Amino acid sequence: MNVVFAADYVAQSPGAFITSLKYLAERLINNGNRVAFLFSEDRDYLNELKQFGTVFICRKTTNRKFSIESIFNLMRACKKIDADLVHIQFIGLAYLFAAITLKIFLRYKLIVHWRCIPEGAIKDDLYHKFTPLLYKIFSYIFIDTHIAISKTIKEILIKRNFSPSKKIHIIYNGIDANEFLNSDHKETQTLIEQLAGRKIFSKSIVGMIADYSVEKDHEMFIKAAELVLKKNNNVIFLLIGSERKYFGTGMKGRFAKMIETLNLQKSVVLIDNCPYATRIISGFDIGVLCSHYEGFGNVLIEYMMAGKPVIATDVGGIAEIIQDGITGYLVPPKEYVELADKILFLLKNSELKTRMGANARRIAKDRFSLSSWVNNMCALYNSFSI
Secondary structure, eight states, rough: OEEEEESSSOSSSSOOOHHHHHHHHHHHHHOEEEEEEEEOOGGGGGGGGGGGGEEEEEETTOSSSSOOOHHHHHHHHHHTOOSSEEEEEEEOHHHHHHHHHHHHHOOOOEEEEEOOOEEEEEGOOOHHHHHHHHHHHHHHHHEEEESSSHHHHHHHHHHHTSSGGEEEEEEEOHHHHOGGOOOOHHHHHHHHHHTTTSSSTTTHHHHHHHHOTTTTTTHHHHHHHHHHHHOOOOOEEEEOOOOGGGGOOOOOHHHHHHHHHTOOOOTEEEEEESSOOHHTTOOEEEEEEOBBSSSHHHHHHHHTTTOOOOEEEEGGGGGGOOOOOEEEEEEEETOOOHHHHHHHHHOOOOOHHHHHHHHHHHHHHHHHHHHHHHHHHHHHHOOOOO
């Protein structure tokens, strides 16, 4: 099964997505197959993928509905490896239209991988009201399989008529547990101090890794931090993320202004474009994710793999990850007072915090391992008869 992977969104720093692609590509190559990659933006870390196959960069494609370059590069990639399958991740219409156009001539199988809740299920403007109908037509004629990374996303795709149920497969994301083994606490603390620009000493660290984007509720995190610090000033709050181009700029600036207005600069730190996320997590005491909506919440698994208790808003697929009261806590969206209470409770009860972290790591390794994800992906690929 020769596979072309196409991704419309590429983060500023390498994350679980790139790691998973490397492991999947390696498995395919070891089984005698070939792979190629299409990305919308160039990143230094994409060089890691070149050992597995050719990497094509389709510039100025991100968030576009059509791109001649996408069609041209997809054709080159398919011809180069004699592609049996095109696997689109982080859905962008430019790649989808390219894949549909060329499928008529090249006759490969087409997989659409839903790693986020589709905008057509969230926005109510006229364009997005017709989006599900477009995908449903594509699903019946061109798309062979949809992959949803959570039950929540599958239910949304069915409810909003993006695709018939029989064409949707749920495959949870997987994380490499080895990235969190044998971390050196002193090195991690030194790294955090360098990025934060201050000494941490013996302070507890509460961290949230999330891009500065519309679906994340950074304001909830900052408001909770303010309440916690009134009762326990021996805490550092870290916000780690990047601004996404297609949401424009200024979101991070707004949060920085909020921190300044609340006079929290000494204890709440914004870190941008951090390439060491997995190393930083090892230094957390608690991992947090505040979201308005969420298809899954991949970073929660990273927290758990690192043996950290997690607290997150009870939206979307997050409840499919966190076992409330066992691996961490679920809190209602926007309820920053309850978030602050849970943080204070865990910081006061170190034995419970340790036990929850151990539960989190055990359950994450059992349910969300990278090897399981690769096995599930290969099984799906092999189900196609070319």
